[in-house]
Amino acid sequence: MDNNSPELDTIFLAFADSTRRAVLRRLGDGPASVSDLAAPFDMALPPFMKHIRTLENAGLITTEKVGRVRTCELNPEKYAAVEDWLKEQRQQWASRYRKLDQLLKQLKEKDK
Amino acid sequence: MKPDLHFSFQTDMQSNRLTIRREFDAPKDLVWDCYTKAELLDQWFAPEPFTAKTKSMAFEEGGHWHFAMVDPDGNEHWVRFDYKSITPKDGYRAQDAFSDANGSINRDMPVSTWDVTFEDASPRTLVQINSTYETPEALQEVIDMGMKEGMEATLSGLDRLLAKLS
Numbered sequence: 001m002d003n004n005s006p007e008l009d010t011i012f013l014a015f016a017d018s019t020r021r022a023v024l025r026r027l028g029d030g031p032a033s034v035s036d037l038a039a040p041f042d043m044a045l046p047p048f049m050k051h052i053r054t055l056e057n058a059g060l061i062t063t064e065k066v067g068r069v070r071t072c073e074l075n076p077e078k079y080a081a082v083e084d085w086l087k088e089q090r091q092q093w094a095s096r097y098r099k100l101d102q103l104l105k106q107l108k109e110k111d112k
Numbered sequence: 113m114k115p116d117l118h119f120s121f122q123t124d125m126q127s128n129r130l131t132i133r134r135e136f137d138a139p140k141d142l143v144w145d146c147y148t149k150a151e152l153l154d155q156w157f158a159p160e161p162f163t164a165k166t167k168s169m170a171f172e173e174g175g176h177w178h179f180a181m182v183d184p185d186g187n188e189h190w191v192r193f194d195y196k197s198i199t200p201k202d203g204y205r206a207q208d209a210f211s212d213a214n215g216s217i218n219r220d221m222p223v224s225t226w227d228v229t230f231e232d233a234s235p236r237t238l239v240q241i242n243s244t245y246e247t248p249e250a251l252q253e254v255i256d257m258g259m260k261e262g263m264e265a266t267l268s269g270l271d272r273l274l275a276k277l278s
Contacts, residue, residue: 016128016248090121093132095159097119100146103155104138107146 014058019043020051024074027061031073034063118238128245136237140230143237144201147228150177158182162189168215173198178215192217193226203229208243222250 014020023037038048052072055061063072118135136143146152150169158164162181165188169177175195180188192211198204206228210221217223224243231238245251 013248086121086123089130092159093121093134094119096156097134097136099156099160100136101117103146103152104136104142107142107152108138111142 014055014060017051017054019048020055023051023055023072024060027072027074031071034070034072037072117236128248128251130241130243132241132243134239135233136239137235138237139235140201140232140237143239144230147230147239148204150179153177153179167213171195171198176215178211180213188213190215196225201230203227222246222253224250224254 015024019041022040026032026037034045034049034052037052038045041048052061052063055072056063059075061072062075063070065071117137118133120131120133122131123129124131146156148171150166153169154164154166156164157179158181161184164179165182166177166179169175169179171177173195177193177195178190180190182188190211190213192209192215194207194209196205196207204226206226207223208226209223210218212218222245224245227242227244229240231240245254
């Protein structure tokens with residue numbers, strides 16, 4: 001991945017909103033039309049479409065218009081970038097804490 | 113070491129927060145010392161392959177810990193923790209920032225606030241760290257940097273391997 005990762009910026013902004021996260025969760029169950037996705041939200045269509053576009057620009061979803069219906073689908077590859085970072089963080093903490101386990105063990109033995 | 117020590121790592125994107133919870137097989141006093149004394153912090157605080165090296169430490173409200181994460185090539189990445197509030201043996205709040213070798217905070221880099229709590233779960237101790245960034249943008253920046261550093265660490269590891277092989 002590119003070092004500056006502009007892609008990741010848009011991905012994280014896309015995640016940083018509860019409506020967009022709900023849409024992503026819903027799309028986890030399979031493709032859906034914009035009107036189906038909008039139904040649970042008390043929101044006019046134009047602002048809802050803005051959320052859809054943010055998700056699309058981040059590459060998290062793809063959309064396709066057939067006739068008058070626009071269908072959205074999840075793009076699972078894009079999740080990988082965020083997941084990689086979180087995995088890395090988790091590993092760093094696990095690594096630190098393995099060292100701390102060792103240190104605590106030594107200190108306890110010294111105390112005896 | 114017991115294999116069943118609880119460890120959880122969670123992200124709350126909405127509040128730009130990472131939560132790390134971990135159990136330790138030691139009494140609270142000892143765990144507290146490991147988090148608050150420089151000579152002990154130096155022995156564990158940097159994840160592999162880094163080592164931590166303290167330049168100065170004043171664990172008191174208004175004081176700070178200034179240290180470097182040193183990579184295997186000897187490159188120093190300076191960090192400064194400013195202690196905002198301390199409740200002895202129970203927890204502390206600190207600001208985590210990047211700095212230079214003189215201890216000046218780099219204001220261009222994202223800063224996070226750490227809330228650390230220590231809970232007696234006799235004979236174990238449960239430690240929770242909440243690391244909160246001010247904005248989603250700040251969290252993104254850290255992620256971008258982390259990815260860059262990860263890449264550099266991988267590349268320098270490759271350099272060493274190649275040097276060994278040639």
